[in-house]
Amino acid sequence: MRGCGLAARGGMATDPARSVLSAASVPSETSSELLEAAAKLRDLVIRAVERRPAECMLLSGGLDTAILAPLADAGGTRAAVTVLTGPDAPDRPYAQAIASHLGWTHYVVESPFEDLLTQTDFVVRELHSFDPMELRNSLVIARGLQEAAHQGYSSAMTGDAADELFGGYSFMWDKSPADFEEYSRRMAASMKFSSQPLGKALRVEVLAPYTDPDVVRFATQLPKRLKVAQRNGMTVGKWVLRWAFPECESRWRRKDPIEVGSGSTRLPAWFAERTPAERLGQEQARALREDRVEIRDAEHLAYYRAFRRVLPNALEERTFGENACIHCGFDLPRPDSTFCTTCGAFPARA
Numbered sequence: 001m002r003g004c005g006l007a008a009r010g011g012m013a014t015d016p017a018r019s020v021l022s023a024a025s026v027p028s029e030t031s032s033e034l035l036e037a038a039a040k041l042r043d044l045v046i047r048a049v050e051r052r053p054a055e056c057m058l059l060s061g062g063l064d065t066a067i068l069a070p071l072a073d074a075g076g077t078r079a080a081v082t083v084l085t086g087p088d089a090p091d092r093p094y095a096q097a098i099a100s101h102l103g104w105t106h107y108v109v110e111s112p113f114e115d116l117l118t119q120t121d122f123v124v125r126e127l128h129s130f131d132p133m134e135l136r137n138s139l140v141i142a143r144g145l146q147e148a149a150h151q152g153y154s155s156a157m158t159g160d161a162a163d164e165l166f167g168g169y170s171f172m173w174d175k176s177p178a179d180f181e182e183y184s185r186r187m188a189a190s191m192k193f194s195s196q197p198l199g200k201a202l203r204v205e206v207l208a209p210y211t212d213p214d215v216v217r218f219a220t221q222l223p224k225r226l227k228v229a230q231r232n233g234m235t236v237g238k239w240v241l242r243w244a245f246p247e248c249e250s251r252w253r254r255k256d257p258i259e260v261g262s263g264s265t266r267l268p269a270w271f272a273e274r275t276p277a278e279r280l281g282q283e284q285a286r287a288l289r290e291d292r293v294e295i296r297d298a299e300h301l302a303y304y305r306a307f308r309r310v311l312p313n314a315l316e317e318r319t320f321g322e323n324a325c326i327h328c329g330f331d332l333p334r335p336d337s338t339f340c341t342t343c344g345a346f347p348a349r350a
Contacts, residue, residue, distance in 0.1 A: 061094025064159030131344030167227035
């Protein structure tokens with residue numbers, strides 16, 4: 001397992017780098033439409049990395065960063081940061097194998113929850129959120145960017161946006177082609193990533209090649225059939241991206257969110273074990289009565305406490321208007337939003 005076997009350190013613009021797809025062995029039933037789109041996408045991603053080289057990478061070893069790693073290496077990247085919360089974190093073997101193959105300096109941050117949660121106030125303040133799902137992922141990102149800054153790197157590459165652009169989220173797969181494509185366009189137009197404000201606060205420039213305007217423009221023109229397909233009886237997202245880099249040894253790795261790959265997905269249980277049910281119930285009642293905020297569980301409560309601590313005047317910003325979340329009163333991102341980015345409620349409308 002070596003990541004994507006692009007010939008590194010010889011310059012990304014060489015013909016071999018861009019011709020792997022045409023040389024790949026592909027099933028006879030693979031459509032020319034898919035291969036043409038994959039070849040175009042491959043070239044766009046390579047060019048995006050060339051335009052914005054980074055000093056290091058936040059490396060999970062999933063498809064998105066495994067594709068970018070050898071491209072970044074050819075552009076001068078020589079280090080990676082991987083944050084893990086336990087010995088069984090799924091990202092560990094993938095990230096270690098890629099960094100080792102490329103000969104990178106690999107900063108593996110072993111971050112048990114007590115360490116990871118030291119980032120809570122910082123993340124809550126910068127994101128203005130106490131959404132557990134967002135924080136479970138963003139705490140890991142913050143810890144990785146903090147390590148990059150500590151090691152003296154001023155820029156870091158991420159795999160942000162591949163899921164949004166190429167149908168990586170399973171909740172989208174059952175949508176009709178028309179609905180899928182419209183939803184994808186809306187998502188591309190409004191996508192935001194916590195790495196950007198967190199990196200800015202830490203003075204680390206975050207470079208995300210999949211957000212390159214040419215890549216985004218091309219992705220939003222692709223039909224669902226090139227993004228979601230069946231393989232061995234299983235539905236697979238990011239289909240065209242996988243075909244664009246067939247040499248990538250993480251090519252068929254399943255989609256794991258950051259919280260799963262790093263191990264932070266165990267945080268809800270960790271908080272529950274440390275919060276007596278009676279105390280949780282009292283705090284839920286108090287938040288609803290005094291703040292008009294619904295608290296769902298112990299993890300949610302912990303992040304809400306941080307929110308009230310670092311943003312003491314935030315509740316005064318609420319409108320409770322037509323575009324407000326019914327569970328916390330904060331305005332939703334858009335008039336058509338059904339998810340609250342502040343408290344994480346879904347559905348956030350009546």
